[in-house]
Amino acid sequence: MKTLLIACLAALPVLAAPQQFQLNLDSVAAKSSQHVDVSLNSATLQFAAKFLDADNPDESRVRKLIEGIEGIYVRHYNFKSAGVWTQADLEPIRAQLHGPEWSKIVGSTNAEDGGSTEVWLHLAGNKSIGMAIVATDPKEVTVVNIAGNIDLETLAKLGGHFGVPKVKDPKKEHKED
């Protein structure tokens, strides 16, 4: 009985959040020179949201963005040189994303810098309840898993607000010229 209870408890996280996958990237971590590991569940996100500044437009946007999020799990690795990590290292992640509930919505490869980005959505009916991002370049690997509903456009817009250069709209740029 006790063993059964332990087995059920062990299986609980997997059953509780199907849109959350195992970020088993130990082989990548072992080769990296620097890594960032962030795991935030719903309670932590709600707690963190209390410390967002309502008068700051960027932070207000973040508050709105995280409303539907149940968890954010990020693994980011830096490597001293190219060729240290291989595509095989990411196979445990991709294998989980090849399940029928995951749909790849964007896959892009940049021939110039050798970078690639994949965005996957976990669909329940017509609704997206999870998201995965696998972004790589020769000296960097980032895997993101967001459980819950997220507004992709708002997330992309945040790119210009967190130290990442903002995308310049060519049309607006043309008008300004």
Added chain:
Amino acid sequence: MDWLEDELRRALARQDAPVGFAERVLARGRREPHGARRWLAAAAMVVVAAGAAGAWRQHQGYEAKREMMLALRLAAAPMHRIQLEVKDITQ
């Protein structure tokens, strides 16, 4: 008026204090300042503990916020890259 005088005499009649009353009063008088100080110290400790707990909670909150911002920045960067590439293609 005799009955009133009798009543008053009975009510105001001298009575001896119970045994040990004076000692008890004096002992209590001696104890009281220490007791008050103890309560004051306990209250101060509660205030300090509450303040420390509040400060610790705030520290944890800002730490959680920092991690959340870092996670969103790392998630936003590839999305930004895709947006850039899509714009390049459609240009």
